[in-house]
Amino acid sequence: MLFNELIITRQSDRKYIKKAVEKNKLIQCIEAARLAPSASNSQPWTFVIVSEIKLLKEVAQASVGPLRSFNNFVKQANVVVALVMEKPKIITELGGHIKKKEYPLIDIGIAAEHFCLQAAELGLGTCMVGWFDEQKVMDLLQIPESKNIPLLITLGYTPDNYKQRKKIRKPLKKIVRFNNYLTE
Numbered sequence: 001m002l003f004n005e006l007i008i009t010r011q012s013d014r015k016y017i018k019k020a021v022e023k024n025k026l027i028q029c030i031e032a033a034r035l036a037p038s039a040s041n042s043q044p045w046t047f048v049i050v051s052e053i054k055l056l057k058e059v060a061q062a063s064v065g066p067l068r069s070f071n072n073f074v075k076q077a078n079v080v081v082a083l084v085m086e087k088p089k090i091i092t093e094l095g096g097h098i099k100k101k102e103y104p105l106i107d108i109g110i111a112a113e114h115f116c117l118q119a120a121e122l123g124l125g126t127c128m129v130g131w132f133d134e135q136k137v138m139d140l141l142q143i144p145e146s147k148n149i150p151l152l153i154t155l156g157y158t159p160d161n162y163k164q165r166k167k168i169r170k171p172l173k174k175i176v177r178f179n180n181y182l183t184e
């Protein structure tokens with residue numbers, strides 16, 4: 001698949017069928033994320049793969065929002081990946097402090113998109129989930145209190161009749177400036 005086709009294909013999928021994700025495909029997705037660039041090559045991430053059925057159900061339940069309908073689709077996923085933020089290299093931490101930027105969050109976003117693009121190429125659906133009971137997920141996955149989980153990614157096969165949605169995005173002229181912000 002050409003890259004421009006891949007970025008059109010990749011979407012936030014919120015419907016999955018009961019079909020196990022092959023381990024080799026899961027490893028390919030993790031490998032794509034592992035190869036993502038990061039500030040000072042800190043690689044500030046650990047990927048916790050949740051595929052055991054009982055634990056998967058508990059993590060999914062911790063993802064359902066207060067209205068009991070928000071993120072309900074997580075219960076259908078065959079795999080959930082918790083992206084745990086790790087301490088970056090000292091130079092990255094120092095640079096982030098000086099520049100008032102949280103480089104590890106940027107790095108995790110890049111790694112997550114690498115994961116999702118690879119999954120799309122392999123015919124798998126994904127959705128990045130930011131709304132979940134982080135403390136509950138940390139407890140379930142035995143993640144130390146000194147860490148945090150910026151994102152979960154659901155992974156699985158989507159139904160054959162699941163439609164590719166048209167991407168609705170702002171036009172280029174609304175989001176691009178050449179040479180300075182005030183010039184359209």
